[in-house]
Amino acid sequence: MFNSALARTAAPRTQLTLIAALVGSGVTLTGVVGCPSVGAALASASSAVFPAALPLVAPRQREPGPPRPPAMPRPSSPPPAPRLIPGRADGVVPDGVTVFDTELPAVANLNPGLLRALRQAARDAAKEDVTFFVNSGWRSPKYQNQLLQEAVTNYGSAKEAARWVATPETSPHVSGDAADIGPPKAAAWLSEHGARYGLCQIYRNEPWHYELRPKASASGCPPMYADPTQDPRVR
Ligand SMILES: [Zn+2]
Structure with a gap:
């Protein structure tokens, strides 16, 4: 009885200890933690620390794409023309x-x-x-x-x-x-x-x-x- 009660109370503590260790080591928690609600909350919190673990929620403009072409001069600021007027x-x-x-x-x-x-x-x-x-x-x-x-x-x-x-x-x-x-x-x-x-x-x-x-x-x-x-x- 005593051992059984201890086991029931110890189980969550062991689980939390494991979660803390995983967070500390940077491992993605989604799907690892048995409780979906706790896992989601911790995953959300960990995304701030490990954003690379959640690529699907990253802003689209930050997704890697093809190399950008070199910046072109803006029409309002053309490159200086060679000096043509005699001095x-x-x-x-x-x-x-x-x-x-x-x-x-x-x-x-x-x-x-x-x-x-x-x-x-x-x-x-x-x-x-x-x-x-x-x-x-x-x-x-x-x-x-x-x-x-x-x-x-x-x-x-x-x-x-x-x-x-x-x-x-x-x-x-x-x-x-x-x-x-x-x-x-x-x-x-x-x-x-x-x-x-x-x-x-x-x-x-x-x-x-x-x-x-x-x-x-x-x-x-x-x-x-x-x-x-x-x-x-x-x-
Ligand atoms: Zn002359």
Whole structure:
């Protein structure tokens, strides 16, 4: 009797001891525990500790699936485009640049003989209160091409644009052999005194465009071309 009563009271304790051991070891309890209600409760509690034991109740979006494709850029944030607009490194000149501003590629990349003559002329012109500004000097092929395309647009045809802007292959600006000097007062000073320094206007339609003609200091500047289309160098 005593033993029988002890056995009845000991049985549940033994079962609970077993359950505790199983929980502690991480074993899934559903179906192991004899009492369905106790097993379900413990299984529910254990799911928080061992979620992998209940894959069917996991959210669908967490189920393993095929590999996802790499994330595509959002339409609102396209990748940065390569720089297409010429800058100072291409010879673009900001306002107020003189022949002494050698930190700018447009000035620094000019033919040294041309730059030397321009500086000497600028020093002498300054004594007469005339300041030379470089409106354009050396240009990269990219910059020259942009100017040519703009001229085609502005003048309406490639033929008319050629009267004003040479190609990257033929432009004396790209080779560093030409500078456009302003304002008109400075260009007028060069028209009168430039030959003394070997500085000559080359095209009749471009009173600002000067190149070096070393013989001019002795024999004067050569006759001008009406416009660049008459220049055999740019044909
Ligand atoms: Zn020019």
